[in-house]
Amino acid sequence: MFRTALRNVLAHKARLLMTVLAVMLGVAFVVGTLVFTSTVSDALQTSSRKGFDNVDVAIQRHAPDGADRAPGARSPLDRKLLDESARLPGAASATGTVSGFTAIADKSGKLIGDGFSTSGSNYFPGADGKDARYPMRDGAAPKGPGQFALDAHTADRAGYKVGDTVRISVDGPVRKQKLTGIFTTDDGAVAAGGSLALFDTTTAQKLFTAPGEFGEIDIKAAPGTSQAALKSAVDKILPKEGATATTGRELADEQAKFIAQSMDGMKSGLLAFAGVALFVGVFIIANTFTMLVAQRTKELALLRAVGASRRQVTRSVLTEALVVGAVAAVTGLLTGIGIGAGLRALMGATGAKMPDGPLVVAPSTVLTALLVGIVVTVLAAWLPGRRAAKIPPVAAMNSVHATATTTSLVVRNTIGALLAGAGTAAVLVATGMSDGRVTMGLGTALLVTGVLVLTPLLSRPLIALAAPVLRLFGISGKLARQNAVRNPRRTAATASALTIGLLLITGMTVVAGSVQQAVDKMATASLKADYVVSMANRTPLSPDVAKKLAGLHEVTASSPLRNSASRIGTDTAYLTGVNGKDFGKLARLDFTEGALGTLGGGRAVVDDSLAKAKGWHPGSRLPVTFEDGKSGTLTVAGVYKSSEMFQGIVLDNATLAPHQKHVTDMQVMVKTQHGATAETKDSLVDALGKNPAITIADKKDVSDGIAKMITLMLNMLYGLLAMAVIVAVLGVVNTLAMSVFERSQEIGMLRAIGLDRRNIKRMVRLESLVISLFGGVLGIGLGVFFGWATGELIKATGQLPTYELVLPWGRMGLFLGVAAVVGVLAALWPARRAARLNMLAAIKAE
Structure with missing residues (x-):
């Protein structure tokens, strides 16, 4: 055998x-x-x-309970701890590092790198006056606030040389720095296309942390000292709270795990x-x-x-x-x-x-x-x-x-109907559940399985709908229809490939389009401002940006948005500071209780979810501990519905700013005299020094940003469709080729009684087209149903109250066209083979 x-x-x-x-x-x-x-x-x-390689033990900041920094707390990683680390027995050297986002502009003013990988750090010279991490290829290390060094990869890519003046940005304003040195580095982010700028330690601390504070202290062991022994020594000098020690090997393993x-x-x-x-x-x-x-x-x-x-x-x-x-x-x-x-x-x-x-x-x-x-x-x-x-x-x-017996067909159709019915019921039940994902997944699996089992039964009536069109092609069209329904199981198996692919793509396209519209509404409905100004990588902006924008003659109202860690009673909370005077002109909040009024003094507004959880109402007084550790009281003026733009506790910046050690803005909302126009946007860009690190977005840009993310996801899904289409083409070709072989006698007889080669080709092509369109219609229909059901589930969870079903008619028509093209292309070789059969040999074939 x-x-x-x-x-x-x-x-x-x-x-x-x-x-x-x-x-x-x-x-x-x-x-x-x-x-x-x-x-x-x-x-x-x-x-x-x-x-x-140069890190045997690292001391890092540690914030308890996931908080970035407790209100009023100072970083424990200071010069004193650095000096103590360097004097430890078994320590060869200790290096204090600080780092943060640093945007480097190329000679045309555009951002180099991918935004999030454009970073800056400090050059920390050792006893020999050199930093072993960053050997200088050209020039010298930076000294003073107006100098910096750049990695060789970025310098070569941008065409910068030692002595050039380069435009950079750390927290908003453009800074013109002199390039004093070009260094080499093994930094993986740089190798992956990012950029790294180095400043002297004093300058880096002012830019990224605070004077005298480090983000990390790296200690190198002396010869003969193990990482574990050095860590034990470091543990003895660590402050009680706010810092942890980790060996270099553990850091490398952790980084490898993260990668x-x-x-x-x-x-x-x-x-x-x-x-x-x-x-x-x-x-x-x-x-x-x-x-x-x-x-x-x-x-x-x-x-x-x-x-x-x-x-x-x-x-x-x-x-x-x-x-x-x-x-x-x-x-x-x-x-x-x-x-x-x-x-x-x-x-x-x-x-x-x-x-x-x-x-x-x-x-x-x-x-x-x-x-x-x-x-x-x-x-x-x-x-x-x-x-x-x-x-x-x-x-x-x-x-x-x-052929298959009537009993086997009845059993198959009964099983398929039961599966499809149970799946449909489960999907419909899931649409009304707040947490119906498991039920929806189970229902989807049952329904798809049931439909695939029932596909032979469905093929006859659906293909029969094409009969009026096929009659236009005469005897070739009639024979194509008969061939397509002659063996329903074969037709179903051939069409299933396209059905699965188009089901996935149509369903995801429906959901993605509907979610895009819903998020777009949520993002822009609460925004009256013409522009939102922010950093390209969403890091904090310097308050100088808001001051510069507020001073422009075309700006009629502006408000920076600031976040600050605080405590309300014993719970950690984040406060959002705004310009209370202009906030009502820039934002549209939907209040369920109270009103916005004019924010000022201790007045604040809170979102509905927070108010419900804490039992707050207009007039409630909130004991607050600010970032600097000082206490105060906020009075709830109103309760609003949270949105993509605004949530949490909102108060006046005049109340918040005095308690912030390092004032930064998350973004700035701007309203202008002539609204959102190209000329106004260009004017704002020029006013900010054509800064590549700053994004100035109007409502359309916000919407386009949302659309861009969803389009990226859809393009990946369309890759799935392309994969399914390629395999489906092979399946249709395979089926038709074997079908032609099976029907050799029949095709020979047709040729013998007068059907010419042209009509034979047309018959095979039409058969393929009908089968492909059958699979396409079935897949698109199921995709729309699952897209609707998923949308209902999203609405039931309450996560997107603005969600509405959007049917992408144009794309669905395109998908159906893809199915038709698959049918035509798949039939080319089998049709040619059928037409070239020797009629006498075919008639004699068994």
């Missing part, structure tokens, strides 16, 4: 090629994803470890592409083996007649699947390694730099490829194998095995 199985594989090489390709694509993308993420992760971890976790999201997203391809491929494999078994009815029945058992017949079919899966797995593995290498090269070509490193092909990747390819293929072929074993020996006397 094993030899028989191998002979059958070799005898049907062309027929099984499409199946191999379908499995290979899925395996290749699984392997490509694993190779790519492993390679990038390994390179980043190696680069990260180099950054800890691995950050890669998990990318890996999951990319594996979803491969998962869809494999899922769709299952239908193709099952369909292929079902048709192969049907074509070999006489052969299999004859094997039964001469003594082969059912188990041997099943094993024969599964052996064929094993061979096909092994071939697909090996080719998929090799192709996947190429994809992984290509993805890394593509990232480099698009400017997303990564540290250098070898291509990583882990043993687990090889094992995964073999398991995925072989297991998926064998499992998909198991049901056709069982059917093959049930072929009675008497079937060898007939040319075609008996």
Whole structure:
């Protein structure tokens, strides 16, 4: 039987090629994803470890209970602790570091780097006057507030040389600094395309922390001293609260773990592409083996007649699947390694730099490829194998095995109807639940499974709807319709690939479009201001920006938004400071109790969720401990509905600012004389010195920002559709090719009685088109239903009260067009093959 199985594989090489390709694509993308993420992760971890070469123990700030800093507290990482660390037995040196966001403009004024990876730090010279972390390639280290040094990668990319004046920004205003030195570094963020600027320690402390304070103290062990021993010594000098000591090895391991976790999201997203391809491929494999078994009815029945058992017949079919899966797995593995290498090269070509490193092909990747390819293929072929074993020996006397019995069809349709009904009920119940995600997921799985089981039953009436159109093509159209409904199971299996792909894409497009509109409403409904000014990376702005904007003649009202840690009673809370005089002109709050009035003195407004949790109402007096440790009392003037823009406790900046040690703004709201116009925006940009680190956004920009994020997500999902479409094309080609082979006699007879080659091609193309459109209509219909249901679930949770269903008619029409194109393209080769059949040879074929 094993030899028989191998002979059958070799005898049907062309027929099984499409199946191999379908499995290979899925395996290749699984392997490509694993190779790519492993390679990038390994390179980043190696680069990260180099950054800890000079760190044996690090003292870091530690904020209890997740708070950034207790009100009135000072950082314990000061010069005194630094000097004590350097004098410890076993310590060779101690380095105090501070760091923060630093935007570097290129010569055209645009931001270098990706925003969040554009950072600044301090140059901390040792006894020899040099900082071992940052060896200078050109020039000298920075000294004084007007100087800085830049990493070599960024300097080369921007064309800067020692002596150039460079525009930078740390907290808002543009600073013109003299470039005194260019250094090299193993920093992974720089290797990945970011930038690093260095200042002298005094300047860096003023920019990033406070005079005399450090963000971290790094200690290098003397020769012969272990990291553990040095840490024990450091623990003895740590302050009681606010600081922790960690070994360099632990930091490196923690960083490696963080990198691995950050890669998990990318890996999951990319594996979803491969998962869809494999899922769709299952239908193709099952369909292929079902048709192969049907074509070999006489052969299999004859094997039964001469003594082969059912188990041997099943094993024969599964052996064929094993061979096909092994071939697909090996080719998929090799192709996947190429994809992984290509993805890394593509990232480099698009400017997303990564540290250098070898291509990583882990043993687990090889094992995964073999398991995925072989297991998926064998499992998909198991049901056709069982059917093959049930072929009675008497079937060898007939040319075609008996079609499915009425009983089997009734059982199948009954099971499908029960599953679909239960799934629909579960989905509808979930839409009214505040936490119905599990119920929704279960209902979705049941409904999709039920519909796939019922697809053969649904194919007849839905394809019949195309009859009036097909009649326009004469006898070719009539024959195409009859061929499409002749074998409903085959038609259903062929269409299922597109159904799954379009279901996912349509559902996500409906939800994404509706969420975008809802978030857009929430983000802009509470905003009266013409512009919102903020840092590009959402870090705090210098208050100088708000002062400069308020002084412009075209600005009629402005308000900085400031956050400050505080305590209300014994609970930690954050206060939001605004310009009480102009706030009503810039924001629109929906009050449930009280009113905004004019914020000032101790008046404040609170959001409804906070008020409900604490039992606050207009007139409630709140005992508050400010950031500097001083106490006061706030009086609730009103309770408003929270939104994307405003939430928490809002009070006047005049009340808040005196208690802030380091005053910074999260953003500035601005209203102008002539509203949001291109000229006004240009005027504001010029007034802020064409600062690349600052974003000036009007309501449209806010909306576009939301749309950009959702569009990025949708583009990834459309990649899933492309994957499903590629595999679906292979499935339709496979099915049509075997269908043409099965109907060789019939096609020969049609040719003999006068149907020319042109009409034969048209018949096959129309059959393919009808099947593809059937799958497309079914997938889009299910996608709209699930999109609606997901939206109802979102509304039930109360997270997006402005959510409304938005049907993207244009995109749904495009998806249906994609299904039609799939049908046309998939039919090209089978149609040509059918038209080229020798009519006499075909008529004589068994």
